[in-house]
Amino acid sequence: MRARNEAVARRNFNDLLGFVTVAREGSFTKAAAVLGVTQSALSQTIRALEERLQIRLLTRTTRSVSPTLAGERLMNAIGHRFDEIEAELDALTDLRDKPAGTVRITCGDGVLHKVLLPKLAPVLQAYPDIALEFDVNYGFRDIVADRFDAGVRLGSTIDKDMVALPIGPPMRMAVAASPAYFAAHPAPKTPQELTQHRCINQRMPTSGGLYVWDFARKGKQVNVRVDGPLIFNTVAPQVDAALLGLGIVLLPEDEIADQLAQGGLLRVLEDWCPVFAGYHLYYPSRRQPSPAFSLVLQALRLR
Numbered sequence: 001m002r003a004r005n006e007a008v009a010r011r012n013f014n015d016l017l018g019f020v021t022v023a024r025e026g027s028f029t030k031a032a033a034v035l036g037v038t039q040s041a042l043s044q045t046i047r048a049l050e051e052r053l054q055i056r057l058l059t060r061t062t063r064s065v066s067p068t069l070a071g072e073r074l075m076n077a078i079g080h081r082f083d084e085i086e087a088e089l090d091a092l093t094d095l096r097d098k099p100a101g102t103v104r105i106t107c108g109d110g111v112l113h114k115v116l117l118p119k120l121a122p123v124l125q126a127y128p129d130i131a132l133e134f135d136v137n138y139g140f141r142d143i144v145a146d147r148f149d150a151g152v153r154l155g156s157t158i159d160k161d162m163v164a165l166p167i168g169p170p171m172r173m174a175v176a177a178s179p180a181y182f183a184a185h186p187a188p189k190t191p192q193e194l195t196q197h198r199c200i201n202q203r204m205p206t207s208g209g210l211y212v213w214d215f216a217r218k219g220k221q222v223n224v225r226v227d228g229p230l231i232f233n234t235v236a237p238q239v240d241a242a243l244l245g246l247g248i249v250l251l252p253e254d255e256i257a258d259q260l261a262q263g264g265l266l267r268v269l270e271d272w273c274p275v276f277a278g279y280h281l282y283y284p285s286r287r288q289p290s291p292a293f294s295l296v297l298q299a300l301r302l303r
Contacts, residue, residue, distance in 0.1 A: 015049040016074075018042055019057060020082055023067045023075050024145065083147070087290070099291035100129035106141045107134060107152035110235055110255055111279050115168055116152070116300070123299050130292045138233065139205035143283070149293050150283040158282045167300045168279040174253035175213075175273065176265040180245040187268045188248075191215040191222045198247040199226035203233045213250050215272040222272070226250075 021031040022042065032039040050057050057071035067075055107116060112134055120132060135141070135148065143151045154171070158164045175194075177185075188194050194213065202211040210231065215222045228247045232238050235255050242249040242256075243264050249256070253273075259265040281300055283289070289297065 015045050015052075016078055017082060018045045019049055019071070020075060020079050022046060022058060022065055023071060024079070024147065026064050026066065028065060098127055098129055099295060100127075101290055101292040102131040102133055103150075103290075103293050103296050104133045104135065104148045105150050105152065105281075105296075106137050106143060106146070106148050108138055108235075109136045110252070111152050111168070112136060114254065115279060119167075119299050120296060123295050127292070127295065130295065132296075137205070149290075150281050150296075152279055152281055154277060154279060158280055161285055162282040163285045164280040164282045165297060165300065166278065166302050167281050168302075170275045171278040172253050172275050173250055173273045174256060174260065174267050175248060175250050175269045176256055176260065176267045177242055177248040178245040178264065179266055181242075181247065182266055182268075184245075187266075189269075191224045191269060191272055194224050194226050194248065197226070197228075199228040200238050200241050200247040200249045201226065201228055201231040202238065203231055205233060211250075215269065216274050217272050 018031070018035065018037075021034055022028055025031040025034060028039050028043055028046075032042045035042065046058060055070045056068050057074060059066050059068055059071075105116070116134070123130060124132065140153070141148065141151055143149075152167070175188075181198075185197060188197060191213070199213075203209075204211055210225070213224045213226055215224070226248075230238075230241050230246060232241075235251060238249050238251060239256055239259065241247060243259065248268075249265075253260070256265055260267055281297070283293075
């Protein structure tokens, strides 16, 4: 009888991994893609697990999937154990001739193109068994819950329990518009005057509200809620709209450095835009980096 129970437990590991993945992804479709199985097969696996345990683990609706109270308890008990197993398997690549594995990073597209890809290209060329997966996302992803190895944010927005590695120099914001716009509208001399202008707004991915433009000079802080004809949630269309003369933008200066140098955009209120901490790669302090991730850290570290 004991041998039979042990065999059943071994056979159920895939069922439990399927449950953990569905609970984390909140979707059978996404979980099936992660596991490399069909959605119908995964659904049958979870249904069989629930029948065997004689308790409902997941609440299913037409739009989402979420754990029940029993599912939450099971998730809290075993979820981290699969992470530990995966981390140990990654660590075994220390014993290989060359490091291997996938490193998953969530970031914005600007820092991806200007920092991450240029610095990490040599790693991919030198270590063909390493793969990089990038999730371009402007929200504050929970990298532990979403099973990312690391994320990229501005230094001032990183949680204290994370290890933060600077990967770029200090930054400044830039207020700018096209010559055509300033030909039709006098340039603002103070942040408060921005309320009289057509400004290009950005919708914040986390709160859903509009970004409040903040400024500082000589110890004085000024926050301005601007208005205008356009709202975007990414950087590229804001730049395009500003070049077309549709309003004033507030963006990191490195995002519009070329347009400023070529005269397509003109900068104003520069003395109200102080320097702040630039981009940092962050990752959980309690996790032992895999050999592949250690190579990523080494490549991105500022020299």
